[in-house]
């Protein structure tokens with residue numbers, strides 16, 4: 001694997017109702033730099049009056065990675081984009097018959113010629129890194145995907161990007177197609193995955209495992225429709241399950257919260273890797289396991305993503321969980337009184353449909369029958 005490309009500012013901002021202003025974009029870039037992504041897709045250059053300033057200001061940020069600009073494979077778009085001197089030109093062309101016929105009203109020959117001319121034009125005008133996006137590649141004839149990739153390689157492309165534009169792939173099919181392309185091509189291979197069936201992050205990981213060099217992601221998977229592979233899911237998986245050590249996971253929640261705030265889309269407390277409540281535990285059996293050894297029920301230490309483990313005591317608590325919790329709060333309850341206290345807590349929690357916070361628990365204990373407990 002060579003890198004992760006974040007497209008929150010291009011694909012993410014394409015999502016309906018999402019708008020980032022210049023200040024927000026620069027703040028997002030600053031946080032992406034802290035996380036350590038390898039490339040940032042800044043946006044679509046054409047008809048984007050602020051892109052020049054964004055590019056200029058982003059470059060001033062210490063540690064700024066390669067900056068990519070996206071455009072269609074059209075002569076005017078390519079020239080306008082290259083005039084801004086991006087590090088990476090991410091130009092894209094549809095390759096499925098569905099798109100070729102029903103979107104472009106053309107045929108494969110036209111697409112092949114258009115892609116060839118676009119690469120030649122880009123190479124003629126600039127020496128920046130060229131990434132050719134194969135839009136809707138997952139629904140295209142795999143032979144045509146190979147044919148166009150072969151032409152692109154011959155013309156000197158740096159990366160071909162396999163786009164699962166409407167998110168129809170699954171990890172097994174993704175692994176197979178990338179394995180096939182990997183065997184055939186030595187240019188960089190990127191993947192761009194969508195989340196229509198909830199598989200975007202898994203598909204991105206599968207592609208990397210099959211030998212893809214780059215995977216596109218967006219913060220919290222923000223993007224068209226159900227979105228894209230989520231930066232935090234892919235990075236955490238790479239870091240914790242695939243031995244990739246160069247990303248700093250600690251900044252992921254801050255980044256996700258900031259993007260959520262700027263996009264006006266609340267971040268679910270259950271959001272994998274970054275949600276406030278993902279390490280909150282209430283069931284007695286799990287708390288018991290956590291007390292014995294946190295790795296029993298946590299895939300990694302919450303502190304690695306700047307989160308905290310929270311133990312809630314309520315309807316689902318067991319004796320061990322309650323004893324542990326109370327002792328953490330400086331309370332020691334006689335063993336023979338513990339069962340009675342637990343029953344009361346369970347009843348009350350059931351009735352109110354809540355689990356108790358530390359303060360509520362202290363209050364509960366202090367108002368419980370004083371005969372049944374002794375405080376240290």
Ligand code: HCA
Pocket residue numbers: 011014090091092132133134135136161162163164165166192194224
């Ligand atoms: C889109 C296009 C794209 C492009 C991907 C690429 C896609 O629908 O906006 O350039 O590789 O999903 O196909 O994001």
Ligand code: CU
Pocket residue numbers: 011165192194223224
């Ligand atoms: Cu996309």
